[in-house]
Amino acid sequence: MASDKPFSRQRQTDIFLGSLRGNDRTIPISFDKLRNTAKKKLSKEAFAYIAGSAGREMTKKSNRAGFNKWKITPNMLNDVSEPNTGVTLFGQRYPVPFLLAPIGVLDMAHPDADLAVAKASAAENVPFIFSSQASVDMETCSAVMGDSPRWFQLYWSTSDDLVESFVRRAESCGCEAIVLTVDTTMLGWRPRDLDLDYLPFLRGRGIAQYTSDPVFQELMKTSLGDADEPPKLTWSSIKALVKMAKNYPGGFWTNLLSEDPRRSVKTFIECYSRPSLTWDDLSFLRSLTDLPILLKGILNPKDARKAIERNMNGIIVSNHGGRQVDGAVSAVEVLPDIVKEVNGEVPVLMDSGIRSGSNMFKAIALGADAVLLGRPYTYALSIAGEQGVQELIQNYRADFELTMALSGCRSVDEVDTNQLQSA
Numbered sequence: 468m469a470s471d472k473p474f475s476r477q478r479q480t481d482i483f484l485g486s487l488r489g490n491d492r493t494i495p496i497s498f499d500k501l502r503n504t505a506k507k508k509l510s511k512e513a514f515a516y517i518a519g520s521a522g523r524e525m526t527k528k529s530n531r532a533g534f535n536k537w538k539i540t541p542n543m544l545n546d547v548s549e550p551n552t553g554v555t556l557f558g559q560r561y562p563v564p565f566l567l568a569p570i571g572v573l574d575m576a577h578p579d580a581d582l583a584v585a586k587a588s589a590a591e592n593v594p595f596i597f598s599s600q601a602s603v604d605m606e607t608c609s610a611v612m613g614d615s616p617r618w619f620q621l622y623w624s625t626s627d628d629l630v631e632s633f634v635r636r637a638e639s640c641g642c643e644a645i646v647l648t649v650d651t652t653m654l655g656w657r658p659r660d661l662d663l664d665y666l667p668f669l670r671g672r673g674i675a676q677y678t679s680d681p682v683f684q685e686l687m688k689t690s691l692g693d694a695d696e697p698p699k700l701t702w703s704s705i706k707a708l709v710k711m712a713k714n715y716p717g718g719f720w721t722n723l724l725s726e727d728p729r730r731s732v733k734t735f736i737e738c739y740s741r742p743s744l745t746w747d748d749l750s751f752l753r754s755l756t757d758l759p760i761l762l763k764g765i766l767n768p769k770d771a772r773k774a775i776e777r778n779m780n781g782i783i784v785s786n787h788g789g790r791q792v793d794g795a796v797s798a799v800e801v802l803p804d805i806v807k808e809v810n811g812e813v814p815v816l817m818d819s820g821i822r823s824g825s826n827m828f829k830a831i832a833l834g835a836d837a838v839l840l841g842r843p844y845t846y847a848l849s850i851a852g853e854q855g856v857q858e859l860i861q862n863y864r865a866d867f868e869l870t871m872a873l874s875g876c877r878s879v880d881e882v883d884t885n886q887l888q889s890a
């Protein structure tokens with residue numbers, strides 16, 4: 468009869484009886500323990516890159532504090548024996564109201580990187596948003612995902628041909644939507660990385676979508692000409708060259724003797740992002756694809772309106788986990804105004820600060836159609852690879868389902884502002 472139980476009760480049973488059955492879980496449940504355990508596993512550069520944010524990290528703090536401005540007011544005796552956590556986005560039904568956010572350079576968290584996340588998300592049928600800055604290219608990830616859902620996140624580079632190539636590849640890989648991240652046309656000022664002098668891309672990490680791309684490979688040939696001076700040989704430049712050779716596709720020894728790894732990094736730096744991007748450029752992207760396009764990084768109602776006017780199909784309210792503008796508004800704080808402006812015309816998703824089922828419940832009650840999980844699954848990946856990510860998805864699913872049912876809601880549709888009051 469176990470299968471008749473709601474998912475959350477089954478998950479609790481699995482956890483409580485796990486050690487008796489010899490089925491030990493691999494990751495801690497609470498977010499703080501998860502982060503602290505991951506910290507012990509990660510190099511100091513990796514932890515700084517994942518945990519760090521812009522400036523004094525005030526935005527990251529407000530992302531979490533923003534959720535405390537709302538309290539849940541549960542309703543009793545509603546027959547919640549069969550809770551349904553499914554949501555429909557762009558005509559597709561998903562089992563839970565969360566997706567896995569695009570996170571770059573996942574090989575800093577675990578050697579299996581995106582591939583482990585692809586497998587875990589596929590096993591749970593939860594959409595994985597491939598990052599433009601992935602450590603494993605989208606074709607390799609898609610190949611292990613069967614028919615399970617995936618989206619593609621795009622950073623708009625200085626080459627429109629490269630943008631087009633990424634979009635075409637995402638279509639061929641079966642991605643169901645394109646997420647254009649608009650808040651990172653330049654990298655934010657991140658003291659933890661700056662203090663360690665460490666930016667993974669400069670070591671050839673997190674550029675797999677580029678090095679696997681035919682347009683990028685052409686750019687590598689043409690963009691640098693003969694002006695490509697060999698580096699001065701110092702201990703740290705040799706270490707950097709060895710890392711680049713390891714991270715570049717192909718054999719390590721061939722790469723070590725070749726200029727390609729270094730050229731790929733230089734070409735990447737030249738074409739990575741386009742600070743000159745404007746609203747008018749969106750028509751180009753729109754003309755490229757019929758897939759739904761969502762803008763990620765929207766933080767005010769006016770921008771949400773502009774996105775709709777330019778035929779964008781969805782909004783992701785996000786401040787990039789506080790990694791871009793220190794002192795920016797928290798995502799949950801601006802969510803209600805954006806939801807009001809959008810008025811149901813397109814789906815509104817949100818991320819930045821989701822750390823529990825209760826956070827997800829509040830975001831949905833405030834009008835989000837779904838949320839994105841970021842750092843939590845990255846920490847789970849660091850601790851236990853694919854298994855860790857799969858458990859994390861199950862834990863967040865169970866936590867959300869219980870919060871929803873215990874608040875008196877049978878389905879996600881019933882979650883609304885009636886279940887909230889301001890603190």
Ligand SMILES: Cc1cc2nc3c(=O)[nH]c(=O)nc-3n(C[C@H](O)[C@H](O)[C@H](O)COP(=O)(O)O)c2cc1C
Pocket residue numbers: 516517518568569570571572598599600601620648763785786787788789790818819820821839840841842843
């Ligand atoms: C280590 C790291 C790498 C990220 N890489 C990307 C990326 O490549 N593309 C992108 O759109 N967002 C990226 N993000 C932002 C996430 O998609 C998401 O907005 C953020 O993690 C939400 O904040 P939270 O994890 O604190 O909840 C990254 C975030 C982190 C922590």
